[in-house]
Amino acid sequence: MLGHRALAALLSVAALAPSPATAQVKIEKVACLGLPNCQRLSNGTVEVVVTTDVGPRIIRYALVGGENILGEVPEAVTKTALGDWRAWGGHRLWHAPEGNPRSYAPDNAPVRFDVVADGTVRLTQPVEAGTGIQKTITVALDPAGSRVTVTHAVANGNLWTVELAPWALTIMHGGGTAIVPQEPYGAHAQNLLPVRPLVLWAYTDLSDPRFAIGPRYIRLRSDEGRAEPQKIGVGNRQGWAAYNLGRTVFVKRFAHRAQQAYPDYGSNVEVYTAGSFIELETLGPLARLGPGEVAEHVEEWQLFGNVDLGATEDSLHAALTALVARPAR
Numbered sequence: 001m002l003g004h005r006a007l008a009a010l011l012s013v014a015a016l017a018p019s020p021a022t023a024q025v026k027i028e029k030v031a032c033l034g035l036p037n038c039q040r041l042s043n044g045t046v047e048v049v050v051t052t053d054v055g056p057r058i059i060r061y062a063l064v065g066g067e068n069i070l071g072e073v074p075e076a077v078t079k080t081a082l083g084d085w086r087a088w089g090g091h092r093l094w095h096a097p098e099g100n101p102r103s104y105a106p107d108n109a110p111v112r113f114d115v116v117a118d119g120t121v122r123l124t125q126p127v128e129a130g131t132g133i134q135k136t137i138t139v140a141l142d143p144a145g146s147r148v149t150v151t152h153a154v155a156n157g158n159l160w161t162v163e164l165a166p167w168a169l170t171i172m173h174g175g176g177t178a179i180v181p182q183e184p185y186g187a188h189a190q191n192l193l194p195v196r197p198l199v200l201w202a203y204t205d206l207s208d209p210r211f212a213i214g215p216r217y218i219r220l221r222s223d224e225g226r227a228e229p230q231k232i233g234v235g236n237r238q239g240w241a242a243y244n245l246g247r248t249v250f251v252k253r254f255a256h257r258a259q260q261a262y263p264d265y266g267s268n269v270e271v272y273t274a275g276s277f278i279e280l281e282t283l284g285p286l287a288r289l290g291p292g293e294v295a296e297h298v299e300e301w302q303l304f305g306n307v308d309l310g311a312t313e314d315s316l317h318a319a320l321t322a323l324v325a326r327p328a329r
Contacts, residue, residue, distance in 0.1 A: 025119030025141050033059050033074050033088060039113060039121060041139065046146040046303055048139060051088075052113045056123035056137040059090035061148065061250075063305050069243070069250045071171035073277065080104040082130040089171050093135045093152045095164040096263040096283055105130045119143060132158035148301040156289035165263045166284040166297035170252070174276030176245030177221040179320070180269055181238040185215045197266040199233030210273065214313045220271045222278040229274040233267030240324050241269050243280050249307045251323055252282065253300040260285035 025043045032038040035053040042048075042064060049060035062068045076087040080101035086108060094103050105128045112124040120140040127134045136153040152166045172178070183195040198218075200206070208230055212219040220232060236256065243250040254268070262268050262285055270281040284297030304323055309316045 024143050027115065027119075027121065033072055033090075035059070035088075037110070041119065041121065041141045043119070043141055043143055043145075045144065046141070046148070048141055048148055050113075050121060050123055050137075050139055052111055052123070054086070054088060054108050055092070055111045056107070056125050056135055057088060057090050057092050058137065058139060058150070059088065061091075061301065061303065063146070063248075063303060066305065067173065067245075067248070069173055069245060069248060069303060071173050071277065073171065076277075078104055080106075082106060084108070087171065091137075091150070091168070091170045093137055093154070094167040094169055095133060095135075095154050096167040096286075097165075098167075102131055105133075107135075127157040132156065133162075133164075146301075146303040150299045150301060152284075152297045152299070153294050154289075154296075155294045156291055159291055161288055161290050163286060163288045164295065165286045166295050167263075167281065168283070168297060168299055169279050169281045172222075172243045172250070172278050172280055173245055174222045174224065174278060176243055176278070177219050178271040178273075178278060178280050179242040179244060179316075180218045180232075180234050180236060180271065181240065181320075182214075182216050182218060183237060196237065197233075197235040199235075199265045199267045199270075201231045201233075203229055204231055216313055216317050220273055220278075222273045222276050224276040227275045229272065231270065231272040233264050233270045235262065235266040236269040241271075241280055241282065242320065242324075243278075244307075244309055247306050247308065249304045249309070249320075249323060250280075251302045251304070252280065253302075253324070254282045254298065257285045262286065 028040050030038050030040045032049045035051045037053045038049050038051045040049045050058050060068045061070050070090040072089040073087045078085045082101040083106040085104040085106050114122045116122050122138045125135045134155040134157050138151040140149040152168050154166045156162050210221050240253045268283050272279045287295040309319045
């Protein structure tokens with residue numbers, strides 16, 4: 001049976017949902033992050049804002065009238081051999097493994113915007129001159145509730161085969177904590193083989209107090225007072241990861257392809273932070289794409305308000321169990 005915290009979380013989420021009989025998705029032009037040509041999708045419960053000025057990017061995801069769960073860093077610029085890459089904030093699409101300048105190919109030009117179905121829009125980037133890759137993000141907001149389906153497509157526009165993995169990176173609003181589930185805990189006698197990779201970078205320091213590693217969850221929090229970067233990668237077979245900011249919980253779900261290879265020593269979830277900047281990232285399997293071929297990676301997002309995760313891993317587990325009970329499709 002669900003504990004009292006889990007039940008309370010479910011009831012608070014249900015209270016946010018509009019009536020299915022009256023809910024629908026409205027799309028309207030707005031300005032956001034200083035970008036004048038954005039499109040806002042809303043169903044009365046949540047709102048999603050995409051921009052057509054740069055990208056493809058999702059730059060806002062929030063309960064209607066609430067705080068943006070996505071980070072906003074329009075001033076951040078990285079100089080590369082391909083030009084200035086701007087973080088802007090929000091959610092973007094890269095391809096792994098990471099490399100500079102390839103991964104940082106500027107996406108500062110306008111993108112094509114299409115409404116492809118009720119509540120579904122597509123953002124299509126021109127083929128990148130420096131890489132020959134074309135990126136597309138399709139955003140589908142359910143007519144009720146907070147679920148958003150984000151489909152990432154990476155197309156090979158070169159005349160030769162390339163190997164890559166679609167890489168979905170979400171800059172989160174600083175001040176919160178990324179949460180990645182561990183594999184189910186088990187006794188030594190019945191579990192002689194490893195169950196997941198835990199991947200570290202040269203600058204990863206697990207003694208950093210921003211990490212909290214327990215039997216059920218790996219957590220990494222952002223801290224404005226600690227500018228040194230930290231990053232961790234996980235082979236996550238549970239199919240979800242989360243971010244907690246105050247009493248708001250953002251959950252992204254994704255498929256894990258057990259028989260396919262993933263980049264970065266088998267990582268399909270990665271978390272990076274430096275100061276108040278923090279990213280929750282998922283990756284698809286590595287794919288060898290011939291000319292014109294496409295690799296896709298799908299995330300499902302949900303946003304939950306008024307959630308009390310408590311102060312212990314037990315209370316955290318009770319609340320999160322209620323929020324992620326429905327598996328990714």
